[in-house]
Amino acid sequence: MTKIKIATEWLESCAGCHMSLLDIDERILELLKYVEITSSPLTDLKHPPEEGVDVGILSGGIGNSDQEKKAKEMRKKCKILVALGDCAVFGGICNLRNFFPKEEVLNRGFVETESTSKGKIPKSEVLGELTDQVSGVNKVVKVDVYIPGCPPSADSIYYALTELVNGRIPVLEGDLLHYD
Amino acid sequence: MAEITLIINGKKVKGETEDTILDVCEKNGIDVPTLCHFKGLTDVGACRMCIVEIGEERVAINTACTTQALDGMVVKTDTERLNNLRKINIELLLAERNHFCMFCEMSGDCELQDLAYRFKIDYIRYPLLFPKLPLDASHKYIIIDHNRCILCGRCIRACDELEANHTLDFRERGWQKMINIDLNSTLRESTCTSCGSCIQVCPTGAIFDKKSPYLGRSEECEFTKTVCSECSVGCGTEIVTRANHILRINGNFDSDVSRGLLCDKGRFEPLYKEKKRYLKPMVRVNGELKESDWEEATKIMVEKIGGMDGKDIAGLVSARATNETIDLFKKLINNVFCSENIGMLHGPITTIKGKGSLNKILESDLIIVVGADFSKDHKVVRSLIKRAVVKNDSSLILVNSNANNLSSYAKLLLKKEELEKVNEEISMANEVSIIFGYKISGDVEKWISKYGGEVNLIGLMPGTNSLGAYKLGINRNFKPRKARGLYILAVDEDNDILENIIEEAKKSEFVVLQTSYENVLSKEADLIIPSMMWAERSGNYTNMEGKTQEVNKSITSPPEVKDDREIMVSIADKIGKFLS
Ligand code: SF4
Ligand code: SF4
Ligand code: SF4
Ligand code: SF4
Ligand code: FES
Numbered sequence: 139m140t141k142i143k144i145a146t147e148w149l150e151s152c153a154g155c156h157m158s159l160l161d162i163d164e165r166i167l168e169l170l171k172y173v174e175i176t177s178s179p180l181t182d183l184k185h186p187p188e189e190g191v192d193v194g195i196l197s198g199g200i201g202n203s204d205q206e207k208k209a210k211e212m213r214k215k216c217k218i219l220v221a222l223g224d225c226a227v228f229g230g231i232c233n234l235r236n237f238f239p240k241e242e243v244l245n246r247g248f249v250e251t252e253s254t255s256k257g258k259i260p261k262s263e264v265l266g267e268l269t270d271q272v273s274g275v276n277k278v279v280k281v282d283v284y285i286p287g288c289p290p291s292a293d294s295i296y297y298a299l300t301e302l303v304n305g306r307i308p309v310l311e312g313d314l315l316h317y318d
Numbered sequence: 319m320a321e322i323t324l325i326i327n328g329k330k331v332k333g334e335t336e337d338t339i340l341d342v343c344e345k346n347g348i349d350v351p352t353l354c355h356f357k358g359l360t361d362v363g364a365c366r367m368c369i370v371e372i373g374e375e376r377v378a379i380n381t382a383c384t385t386q387a388l389d390g391m392v393v394k395t396d397t398e399r400l401n402n403l404r405k406i407n408i409e410l411l412l413a414e415r416n417h418f419c420m421f422c423e424m425s426g427d428c429e430l431q432d433l434a435y436r437f438k439i440d441y442i443r444y445p446l447l448f449p450k451l452p453l454d455a456s457h458k459y460i461i462i463d464h465n466r467c468i469l470c471g472r473c474i475r476a477c478d479e480l481e482a483n484h485t486l487d488f489r490e491r492g493w494q495k496m497i498n499i500d501l502n503s504t505l506r507e508s509t510c511t512s513c514g515s516c517i518q519v520c521p522t523g524a525i526f527d528k529k530s531p532y533l534g535r536s537e538e539c540e541f542t543k544t545v546c547s548e549c550s551v552g553c554g555t556e557i558v559t560r561a562n563h564i565l566r567i568n569g570n571f572d573s574d575v576s577r578g579l580l581c582d583k584g585r586f587e588p589l590y591k592e593k594k595r596y597l598k599p600m601v602r603v604n605g606e607l608k609e610s611d612w613e614e615a616t617k618i619m620v621e622k623i624g625g626m627d628g629k630d631i632a633g634l635v636s637a638r639a640t641n642e643t644i645d646l647f648k649k650l651i652n653n654v655f656c657s658e659n660i661g662m663l664h665g666p667i668t669t670i671k672g673k674g675s676l677n678k679i680l681e682s683d684l685i686i687v688v689g690a691d692f693s694k695d696h697k698v699v700r701s702l703i704k705r706a707v708v709k710n711d712s713s714l715i716l717v718n719s720n721a722n723n724l725s726s727y728a729k730l731l732l733k734k735e736e737l738e739k740v741n742e743e744i745s746m747a748n749e750v751s752i753i754f755g756y757k758i759s760g761d762v763e764k765w766i767s768k769y770g771g772e773v774n775l776i777g778l779m780p781g782t783n784s785l786g787a788y789k790l791g792i793n794r795n796f797k798p799r800k801a802r803g804l805y806i807l808a809v810d811e812d813n814d815i816l817e818n819i820i821e822e823a824k825k826s827e828f829v830v831l832q833t834s835y836e837n838v839l840s841k842e843a844d845l846i847i848p849s850m851m852w853a854e855r856s857g858n859y860t861n862m863e864g865k866t867q868e869v870n871k872s873i874t875s876p877p878e879v880k881d882d883r884e885i886m887v888s889i890a891d892k893i894g895k896f897l898s
Binding site for chain 2: 221224227228229230231233236237271274276281284285286288309310311315316317318
């Protein structure tokens with residue numbers, strides 16, 4: 139049987155959702171019988187393979203142009219795109235900055251912090267540029283599966299993955315659906 | 319009211335002519351999602367969650383909570399169309415303000431979140447708005463976070479209909495609509511009476527108390543129904559605890575005394591008192607109180623008090639003690655110490671007693687308040703009076719009443735010398751309530767007793783269980799001069815009551831003080847016996863209406879603190895007498 143290929147990536151994220159993925163513990167061995175994780179921020183290979191994957195998983199919101207690019211790349215390379223965690227679903231805790239104008243946020247972060255002297259707002263072509271507001275990934279790409287939670291529980295993630303392995307689109311409910 | 323029949327979801331169900339569709343559904347166990355509806359408050363149809371389909375050929379969609387049920391109506395509550403509309407509704411609410419549950423203190427206990435889960439909402443189809451709204455943390459006990467508000471108006475209705483205070487209302491329209499406090503005041507500077515009703519009815523994390531956030535969700539907590547021990551109204555409470563700690567005091571909407579209402583003294587103050595707890599018996603040695611143990615404490619008690627002649631012994635008990643404890647204390651003083659000298663810490667109560675009911679205040683067209691002060695306790699009575707005046711158009715006459723916050727509701731303010739002026743008003747009214755304070759005497763008492771049989775007569779009591787103690791035969795027997803040995807069962811009594819007997823205690827040779835906390839009498843005590851505090855006691859209280867209500871313990875006392883009754887039994891035992 140050919141294994142289902144999965145690639146993951148984190149965007150504006152604290153890595154908590156990926157930790158929760160690891161929290162499925164020994165069940166990951168069972169899963170690996172049916173699944174090949176081609177690339178992820180936790181593995182040596184970081185980028186999804188050229189030939190693409192079956193399932194792409196994104197955690198974290200879209201907060202700068204670099205993250206936007208990564209989200210679009212993942213969308214192009216996967217058949218089913220999963221938004222994992224509140225940040226990917228609707229911006230999550232990253233949304234906090236949406237209550238302030240972008241300039242104020244940058245100033246506070248790079249110039250006005252108490253520990254900063256002679257601060258400067260970084261600007262360079264290799265750095266992503268901050269978006270005006272943070273958003274979930276569905277603002278820039280089409281999302282097929284949403285798994286909210288901050289982070290989603292290991293059970294929710296495991297359930298969603300087993301449904302995908304079995305060719306079904308997961309529908310979370312009961313204890314598996316939570317926003318905190 | 320006549321019976322009507324409706325067809326709901328294809329089944330014949332019964333209701334009554336005055337029912338809304340929601341009432342009929344509730345009576346028949348048909349679950350309809352609601353959000354702005356709260357039992358006991360007027361329905362306003364604000365949230366549109368309870369929408370139902372009405373009719374067969376031409377189907378109308380309307381809110382079940384505000385649509386009157388009619389005989390023969392055909393109603394559907396659970397169609398795909400309705401559920402899609404409900405979903406849109408919830409998503410719009412979530413998108414409108416800050417509903418990022420991961421840092422909300424209500425997460426896990428939020429009715430909006432529950433509905434979102436119920437309708438399996440895993441993302442929001444609409445753009446989030448991110449309005450920058452204020453959070454008002456100015457009040458001593460309460461926080462209002464407009465960011466979590468869904469404008470259901472429950473708090474407004476609770477403030478207006480339960481507390482009759484109307485501090486809260488809406489301002490602006492459309493998506494700028496906000497909860498407004500007085501004339502755009504902060505809650506601290508507002509007319510708010512700190513009753514806390516708004517906290518209890520808010521379905522989301524928009525209004526909450528300052529003590530309990532993040533300390534436990536409902537599923538991790540225990541809930542104990544009991545009675546407030548702060549005054550003689552005897553409001554029904556629900557104590558929320560987790561791991562033997564009190565998180566919050568809620569009003570009990572099932573209580574037929576208070577119907578969910580509490581005052582700040584009952585809801586918040588007990589959680590804010592910082593007092594030193596006695597965990598072990600203390601004995602005075604060379605002028606200093608020294609930690610001791612039960613063995614030594616009972617021994618000293620038996621030697622000192624037990625050794626005295628009955629006529630030299632006196633007992634004083636707090637009205638915060640339960641009927642059972644007061645009864646046993648009386649037996650201990652009477653039968654074991656052979657003394658008749660026993661009384662209440664707050665002194666004797668009025669000769670004339672109320673015999674009315676608090677609920678009847680709301681039905682009275684004339685309310686007369688005589689010599690009553692609601693500034694410290696009995697505030698829920700004040701709320702009921704206000705409700706009667708504001709909502710039911712009752713007339714209020716205040717006689718010699720420092721009833722703060724009530725004078726603006728009164729039609730007449732009289733001095734006690736002018737009492738006779740009230741007679742004519744009474745003769746013209748249908749239902750009259752007379753509410754009198756516990757410091758009345760002489761002519762006033764005589765005037766009131768004239769109306770004793772005819773009106774709804776309510777007498778405020780100086781202590782929580784004063785009427786219970788009176789019924790057990792403790793009232794006017796205490797003769798201070800005769801007390802060489804003074805046994806004070808203070809439980810967790812407040813200093814302002816205890817202050818009155820400092821002089822008595824000073825004169826006594828040996829003072830036993832059974833108390834939960836260090837207090838103004840501690841200095842005079844020769845022996846201190848630790849006692850349970852309010853949340854640790856069980857038994858019964860008799861409120862000022864004469865209703866006897868169950869007091870249930872919500873937490874367990876520290877290991878060294880014994881039940882007051884157990885202590886008395888072991889003292890009697892040591893003396894060689896049986897007490898039960
Ligand atoms: S009020 Fe309810 S829905 Fe809003 S953030 Fe808090 S828990 Fe979530
Ligand atoms: S605490 Fe009571 S009086 Fe104050 S705003 Fe809330 S409901 Fe109104
Ligand atoms: S503060 Fe709470 S109760 Fe009041 S309108 Fe907002 S959500 Fe409703
Ligand atoms: S009115 Fe009295 S019994 Fe009621 S909550 Fe206030 S203090 Fe407690
Ligand atoms: S419950 Fe009926 S409209 Fe809110």
